Amino acid sequence: QRDRVGSDFDALLAADQRIEPRDAMPEKYRETLIRQIAQHAHSEIIGMQPEGNWITRAPSLRRKAILIAKVQDEAGHGLYLYSAAETLGIDRQELLERLHDGKQKYSSIFNYPTLTWADCGAIGWLVDGAAIMNQVPLCRCSYGPYARAMIRVCKEESFHQRQGFEILWNLMRGTEAQQAMAQDAADRWWWPALMMFGPPDTGEAAKGGHTEQSMAWGIKRFSNDDLRQKFVDMMVPQAEKLGIVLPDPDLRWNEERGHYDFGPIDWDEFWRVLRGDGACNAERISHRRRAHDEGAWVREAANAYAGKHAARSAE
Ligand code: 3HC
Secondary structure, three states, rough: OOOOOOOHHHHHOOOOOEEOOOOOOHHHHHHHHHHHHHHHHHHHHHOOHHHHHHHHHOOOHHHHHHHHHHHHHHHHHHHHHHHHOOOOOOOOHHHHHHHOOOOOOOOOOHHHHOOOOOHHHHHHHHHHHHHHHHHHHHHHOHHHHHHHHHHHHHHHHHHHHHHHHHHHHHHHOOOOOHHHHHHHHHHHHHHHHOOOOOOOOOOOHHHHHHHHHHHOOOOOOHHHHHHHHHHHHHHHHHHHHOOOOOOOOOOEEOOOOOHHHHHHHHOHHHHHHHHOOOOOOOHHHHHHHHHHHHHHHHHHHHHHHHHHHHHHHHH
């Protein structure tokens, strides 16, 4: 990185350089990053549940091994991100309590159920595909620890998306029942995947959004709608390759715009699921709380070991 222009926040932003934990930063910048990084971490951890539901029922040992690796990766992504959030002076215990108490969010996509094996394909292909689209620009986020966490996350996400695409590729070349299962999964996951990019940049649903300020601070490099459009443009040719028909009758190439036009998104559904009225909201949080409680002994053991280790080093 070029010589840093000192540690003045505005000068670093103007020079498109990284803000590091020890730099002075506006309190609102710090709060925005804690909010976004924490909710990103919560999404990774909660996101382990939908696919975790299929590890014991994967159709082959190979598929089981791949799925275990993917779900473990998501846990690792959560840990990187909680660590990045902690550089802003907040404790992960506090962040987890905000998740458990509904004071912080996780991505609404994970409130949808995984009804068949094909859902693991649709999640890898669509959800991780959307995550990549959203996370690659975050590698250039103005906050150093977040940007650096994203570089490794994005490398692992591309494996996640490829394995999802391959699951659907195999199903679409299987029996009619397997093709129908893949098509049904795409039908159920397509629109919620578009919602992952956040509310629209304009109109009623955009009210109270953070995009403008986050773009001014170099946290967001593209608006929600711009990334959503890039995602649609990327996925339509892939769906054609798979032989999957995306569930949007308005989807068509617009030569003039150089993009695909697509139909209206049901933002009422988006806000309903955010308010807690999705199919799996209650299950996801109760499972998370149970896992946290059952994992208390691991935290206690790690703290006891760290305490003994520190006492030995102090002798
Ligand atoms: N699910 C839940 N809440 C959402 C959401 C979604 N899909 N999209 C937006 N929201 C919330 C925002 O958090 C905000 O609420 P808040 O003020 O209580 O935090 C409100 O809706 C307004 O949205 P904005 O777009 O104005 O908010 P942001 O500027 O924070 O942008 C975002 C939303 C694009 C998701 C941004 O926070 C972001 O890029 N986050 C990092 C990426 C991330 O969190 N991805 C989640 C999926 S992780 C994943 O898929 C892992 C993969 O491995 C499976």
